[in-house]
Amino acid sequence: MDLDTGGLRERKKQETRVALSWAAIRLTVERGLDNVRVEDIAAEAGVSTRTFSNYFGSKGEAIAARQYDRSRAIAAALRERPVGEPLWEAVTHAVLTGFALGEQGQGRAPDQAWIEGVRLMVAEPALQGEMHKAVTAGEAEFALAVAERTGTDAATDVYPQLVAAVVGAAHHVVIQQWLGSDPPPSMETLLRDVFGRLAAGLPEPR
Structure with a gap:
């Protein structure tokens, strides 16, 4: 197989997945989870229902995929940071870069209706199982990147697992702060605040 052809094919598959x-997210935010069918998602993306089934087993899995893809983007960005950069400085830059990459494709500025729809979507009980799986898989991916950077073992050492868990918790806090603010601040502002505190050792507020 020609490498360029293979690379193009993989890129097209990833674009379809995204x-x-x-x-799935747009329709769920606009209509509510119960009012969205797999057929609707496929039509919105311009593909067949069969194509949807090649990528996801359910609409919940399709929605949760953004969580995992964002974690992968952050892990990839961490691997690109300079070797001598302090870990939490590198993590902060990686989160800012990876989060921005992970949000490409949204194609809209958030308004109050959108934010309220997102609040309802993330609180949807039927999505919690898929979201938990995505978070767990994302933390494992990020732990591998931390392990590579620190010369540790992601499977047996506590450190990369702990860093990944802290980053996951920080991401959750950022999302909750964004959803709970009226009007919401920029995501970059929240990310810089939260990860800046972590980089400083999470000192007590004065």
Whole structure:
């Protein structure tokens, strides 16, 4: 197989996966989970229902995929940071870069209706299982990147697992702060605040 052809094919597959995931999110935010069918998601993304089934087993899995893809983007960004950069400084830059990459494709500025729809979506009980799986898989991916950077073992050493868990918790706090603010601050502002505190050792507020 020609390497360029293979790379193009993989890129197209990833673009389709992202399009399906964003379609699932958009429709769920606008209509509510119970009012969205797999057929609707496929049509929104411009593909067949069969194509949807090649990528995801359910609409919940398609929605949760954004969580995992964002974690992968952050892990990839961490691997690109300079070797001598302090870990938490590198993590902060990676989160800012990876989060921005992970949000490409949304194609809209958040308004109050969108934010309220997202609040309802993330609180949907039927999505919690898929979201938990995505978070767990994302933390494992990020722990591998931390282990590579620190010369530790992601499977047996506490350190990369702990860093990944802290980053996951910080991401959750950022999302909750964004959803709970009226009007919401920029995501970059929240990320810099939260990860800046972590980089400083999480000192007590004065």
